[in-house]
Amino acid sequence: MELRVENLAVARGGLVVLEGISFTLCPGQALVLRGPNGIGKTTLLRTIAGLQPPVSGAISAATDDLAYASHADGLKSALTVDANISFWASVYGSGQTAAAAALDRLELTALRHRAAGQLSAGQKRRLGLARLLVTGRPVWLLDEPTVSLDQAAVALFAGVLRAHLKEGGAALIATHIDLGLEEAGGLDLTPFRPKHQRAVAGGFDDAFGEIIGAPG
Amino acid sequence: MIALLARDLSLAFRAGGGFGLGLAFFLLVVVLVPLGVGPDSAILAAIAPGVLWVGALLASLLSLDRIFALDHEDGSLDLLATAPLPLEGVVAIKALAHWLVTGLALTLAAPLLAVLLNLPAPGYPWLLLSLAVGTPALSVIGAFGASLTIGLRRGGLLLSLLVLPLYVPTLVFGAEVVRRGATGLAPATPLALLAAITAGSLALLPFAAAAAIRVNLR
Numbered sequence: 001m002e003l004r005v006e007n008l009a010v011a012r013g014g015l016v017v018l019e020g021i022s023f024t025l026c027p028g029q030a031l032v033l034r035g036p037n038g039i040g041k042t043t044l045l046r047t048i049a050g051l052q053p054p055v056s057g058a059i060s061a062a063t064d065d066l067a068y069a070s071h072a073d074g075l076k077s078a079l080t081v082d083a084n085i086s087f088w089a090s091v092y093g094s095g096q097t098a099a100a101a102a103l104d105r106l107e108l109t110a111l112r113h114r115a116a117g118q119l120s121a122g123q124k125r126r127l128g129l130a131r132l133l134v135t136g137r138p139v140w141l142l143d144e145p146t147v148s149l150d151q152a153a154v155a156l157f158a159g160v161l162r163a164h165l166k167e168g169g170a171a172l173i174a175t176h177i178d179l180g181l182e183e184a185g186g187l188d189l190t191p192f193r194p195k196h197q198r199a200v201a202g203g204f205d206d207a208f209g210e211i212i213g214a215p216g
Numbered sequence: 217m218i219a220l221l222a223r224d225l226s227l228a229f230r231a232g233g234g235f236g237l238g239l240a241f242f243l244l245v246v247v248l249v250p251l252g253v254g255p256d257s258a259i260l261a262a263i264a265p266g267v268l269w270v271g272a273l274l275a276s277l278l279s280l281d282r283i284f285a286l287d288h289e290d291g292s293l294d295l296l297a298t299a300p301l302p303l304e305g306v307v308a309i310k311a312l313a314h315w316l317v318t319g320l321a322l323t324l325a326a327p328l329l330a331v332l333l334n335l336p337a338p339g340y341p342w343l344l345l346s347l348a349v350g351t352p353a354l355s356v357i358g359a360f361g362a363s364l365t366i367g368l369r370r371g372g373l374l375l376s377l378l379v380l381p382l383y384v385p386t387l388v389f390g391a392e393v394v395r396r397g398a399t400g401l402a403p404a405t406p407l408a409l410l411a412a413i414t415a416g417s418l419a420l421l422p423f424a425a426a427a428a429i430r431v432n433l434r
Contacts, residue, residue: 068298069295074287076292087219088295093300
């Protein structure tokens, strides 16, 4: 289990937003991605998670090592907290005890019979983060995990993260706030912005360019 | 997989879930057509197969955009795409859930509603059979259409336009089975063609839909 990224370039909306990124994430390590809004933190995480193809470069990690947590928590507001987490526990085959333990770790056990739609924004976020624990996957890709969490919840989550690293997990985190993880390295994405704006060939040209001979 | 099916079904039966929407629409069509056409039972018997099939088709069209749109909005689709389930399986399960909630319900309700349209008695088993064989194709074709329009807000118009031509063969052969059954002709040929369309859609479209989802999630 090791996440290695070599000379990666990623694109959003047909423009290359980051290029030349290389790093290696070993068990027990965390890497915090920094940079202003719009630099491409989310795009980089989605590319590593396999939701979009890289423009160039290589990502070497087993896809079943990665657990991705996006801005959205993927909760069903009509279902209870319990039903939401149990669903993900069954998807990842980790069983109901893991689901109960995850709720316990993020201090949601008291809310387990409430509908997820009735939770506050911070509680929803905590439920979204509890999903990471039931995935049982070692490398967490976290996109702004602390949004709408209060200070106590941020500390709680930092504790969960620290325990995960201690058990040999790893985490790639895009965040603007300091999680207080002294073992985490930082990576400022600003230098990886391309010098010249560069468009990527669109999907249509990729697919049909050779056949119809359209200019790339 | 089973957890996903159970989740989708339990969401469908909750408030705002869409169960009953298709059924209510089907009921409306079948109740309103005799009022509009008039009480001539010979005319009603002649148009019954077509009206029942068109009603079932439009009713199943009504809830198609829910198949993926809700999961895309709340982010579950991203998470499902990175989960250990194959995306083709996710599509197949979601189409199955859609069929159980709309197609199966419409199939079971159709014989009751056919009374209102004075469908000749020999047509009833064929109506039930043709809907049971044909509606899975509607759900899986619809799931394919829904996967193409993921991420478009108010994509319902485009979805209907994309899906309607694909629904035509199912409608033609489905209604033909009932018409032939009702008038005492042999319905085996259109039934075989209907089953072929369903089998082909079930085999191919989950892959096409999964590919479309992968492109749309980029």
